[in-house]
Amino acid sequence: MLAVTDLRKEFGGLVAVDDVTFEIADGEIVGLIGPNGAGKTTLFNSITGVLEPEDGTHVEFDGTDIVALETHDIARKGLVRTFQIVRVFNEMTVLENVTTGALFGNDESISRDEAEERAREALEFIGLADKADVLAANIPIAQKKQLELARALASKPRLLLLDEIASGLTPGEIAELTDTIRRLRDERGISVFWIEHIMDAVMSVADRIIVLNSGRKLAEGTPEEIRANDSVVEAYLGDEA
Numbered sequence: 001m002l003a004v005t006d007l008r009k010e011f012g013g014l015v016a017v018d019d020v021t022f023e024i025a026d027g028e029i030v031g032l033i034g035p036n037g038a039g040k041t042t043l044f045n046s047i048t049g050v051l052e053p054e055d056g057t058h059v060e061f062d063g064t065d066i067v068a069l070e071t072h073d074i075a076r077k078g079l080v081r082t083f084q085i086v087r088v089f090n091e092m093t094v095l096e097n098v099t100t101g102a103l104f105g106n107d108e109s110i111s112r113d114e115a116e117e118r119a120r121e122a123l124e125f126i127g128l129a130d131k132a133d134v135l136a137a138n139i140p141i142a143q144k145k146q147l148e149l150a151r152a153l154a155s156k157p158r159l160l161l162l163d164e165i166a167s168g169l170t171p172g173e174i175a176e177l178t179d180t181i182r183r184l185r186d187e188r189g190i191s192v193f194w195i196e197h198i199m200d201a202v203m204s205v206a207d208r209i210i211v212l213n214s215g216r217k218l219a220e221g222t223p224e225e226i227r228a229n230d231s232v233v234e235a236y237l238g239d240e241a
């Protein structure tokens with residue numbers, strides 16, 4: 001589904017992502033972990049057209065080269081992301097926020113009514129339907145994260161890129177969120193690529209984990225393999241493993 005080959009991104013003299021290669025298969029949940037500054041967000045930004053990677057980088061989504069495409073064209077193809085800092089429109093209701101995802105997310109042109117219908121369905125699936133008419137400014141952080149997920153879902157993604165979606169949540173909220181992510185894959189067939197620092201969250205649901213360190217891919221494997229990998233423990237997991 002996603003094939004990334006030799007992805008490289010430099011900022012001046014700094015190599016933030018250093019020739020990273022990996023694939024994500026249809027229906028997979030893949031975690032992306034690594035220390036602060038490892039290059040995780042830069043990698044996401046380079047895949048989604050927010051940043052332009054260096055020449056020699058290849059990113060294929062469903063067999064199409066997407067490196068030169070704009071962010072919204074990439075989203076229309078079904079590769080949709082959330083952001084580390086939640087980006088909701090505070091002056092709109094929860095439903096209006098999610099409706100924008102349905103309207104602008106994918107290739108087909110749909111009416112406002114159809115978009116709202118799809119938004120309601122997404123809110124139902126995510127468990128936020130009872131907040132549809134509340135102003136987004138007035139919901140707590142855990143619900144803002146649900147709102148971001150619902151908005152992404154309403155745009156009919158095939159691959160969802162999540163950037164630290166569990167940060168700032170309580171253990172109970174994290175458990176609900178990981179359950180929702182699992183359901184997105186199991187019931188909707190959506191693949192997930194997930195940057196996360198909260199190891200229990202991402203390890204509990206990922207099929208596979210990729211570890212970045214200083215811009216390079218340090219390791220790749222099942223959560224069990226990653227927890228048992230000495231170089232990963234040394235570089236990042238430490239006492240957490």
Ligand SMILES: Nc1ncnc2c1ncn2[C@@H]1O[C@H](COP(=O)(O)OP(=O)(O)OP(=O)(O)O)[C@@H](O)[C@H]1O
Binds near residue numbers: 016034
């Ligand atoms: N726009 C930019 N300009 C210059 N340097 C940047 C820019 N964005 C990121 N960097 C640098 O690139 C490196 C990788 O940063 P990045 O944010 O991708 O890491 P990260 O793994 O996502 O970190 P974190 O876990 O803290 O979010 C860091 O050294 C960072 O300072």
